[in-house]
Amino acid sequence: MIQLGQYPAPSHVIAHISDTHLLAGGRPLYGKVNTIEHLTQALLQLERSIAKPQAIVFTGDLADLGEPDAYSRLRDLVEPVAARMAAQVIWVMGNHDERADYSRLLFDEESDAPQDRVYDIDGLRIISFDSTVPGYHHGDITDDQLDWLADVLSSPAPHGTILALHHPPIPTPLLEAMGILELNDQPRLAEVLRGSDVRGILAGHLHYSTHSTFAGIPVSVASATCYTLDLSAEDRLLSGVDFGQSVNVVHVYPEQLVHSIIPVGETIEVTGQPAAAWGQIEAMTHEQRIEVLSAKNSAFNAAETESSN
Numbered sequence: 107m108i109q110l111g112q113y114p115a116p117s118h119v120i121a122h123i124s125d126t127h128l129l130a131g132g133r134p135l136y137g138k139v140n141t142i143e144h145l146t147q148a149l150l151q152l153e154r155s156i157a158k159p160q161a162i163v164f165t166g167d168l169a170d171l172g173e174p175d176a177y178s179r180l181r182d183l184v185e186p187v188a189a190r191m192a193a194q195v196i197w198v199m200g201n202h203d204e205r206a207d208y209s210r211l212l213f214d215e216e217s218d219a220p221q222d223r224v225y226d227i228d229g230l231r232i233i234s235f236d237s238t239v240p241g242y243h244h245g246d247i248t249d250d251q252l253d254w255l256a257d258v259l260s261s262p263a264p265h266g267t268i269l270a271l272h273h274p275p276i277p278t279p280l281l282e283a284m285g286i287l288e289l290n291d292q293p294r295l296a297e298v299l300r301g302s303d304v305r306g307i308l309a310g311h312l313h314y315s316t317h318s319t320f321a322g323i324p325v326s327v328a329s330a331t332c333y334t335l336d337l338s339a340e341d342r343l344l345s346g347v348d349f350g351q352s353v354n355v356v357h358v359y360p361e362q363l364v365h366s367i368i369p370v371g372e373t374i375e376v377t378g379q380p381a382a383a384w385g386q387i388e389a390m391t392h393e394q395r396i397e398v399l400s401a402k403n404s405a406f407n408a409a410e411t412e413s414s415n
Contacts, residue, residue, distance in 0.1 A: 118230045118357075121157060124327075126180060127167055128169050148370045152353050160193055162196065166311065178211055196234055198272055201242070205221055231303075237271045263303060268307075271307070275289050281314075304323050306356070306363045309327045310327065313329060331370060
């Protein structure tokens with residue numbers, strides 16, 4: 107594929123999926139939400155996109171009740187798709203997950219210890235960091251974990267590091283109740299991260315997409331594939347809705363991370379161009395592309411304007 111703009115191809119592409127909340131037996135969540143269908147659709151759309159990720163990061167709450175069968179179903183659903191895309195699957199613990207079954211069913215090794223792991227994706231380091239507290243929904247990080255993280259980050263990776271954890275270290279001004287369930291003692295984590303080679307933080311937990319910074323590092327929170335939150339609902343402390351699920355895609359450039367959102371579900375196309383148009387664009391000179399695609403009075407743009415009248 108030719109380069110059309112000022113930026114070359116990214117060095118890495120990472121898919122970011124969160125909060126699948128599967129139940130044993132494929133039961134619908136709250137008796138209403140078909141989490142299997144939503145995740146299947148999300149993976150289908152990711153696979154048919156041009157993203158071609160080298161890794162798929164799942165930032166926690168994989169199984170709603172931490173049931174063994176839910177983890178087995180998740181693995182059976184995700185791994186064949188990831189294999190077809192030649193993508194590394196990276197699991198992250200969430201507050202709904204249970205460490206023993208999470209580790210046994212997803213990693214074939216049972217452990218109640220914090221589930222912290224390091225992955226090398228062609229020189230990009232991705233750290234799966236366990237921010238969970240057994241028996242609770244808020245987040246915390248132990249002293250031993252922070253020491254481990256500092257040791258890992260003491261040696262920079264060729265393309266830097268992405269930190270993936272469930273609880274995002276950011277404010278939630280549109281959902282103040284989430285402050286009860288946030289990550290505790292965030293300044294301690296900031297001390298470890300500040301000045302390191304961590305280029306981005308990926309998180310979940312909130313069930314809606316949002317972005318911020320933490321210790322000078324960009325933070326991207328992926329929405330859920332199970333259900334999302336209506337942040338405009340009246341007279342509700344929380345309002346979960348079966349609508350607006352999505353998948354994030356992270357493109358890694360030498361000095362930038364670009365986060366894009368793929369909405370999940372059926373859509374109605376209102377305008378567009380066939381794939382054959384790409385071949386025509388490739389055959390044009392730069393000047394021709396400007397005159398055909400950028401000029402407002404070109405036949406290409408005139409046809410679009412006429413269809414709106």
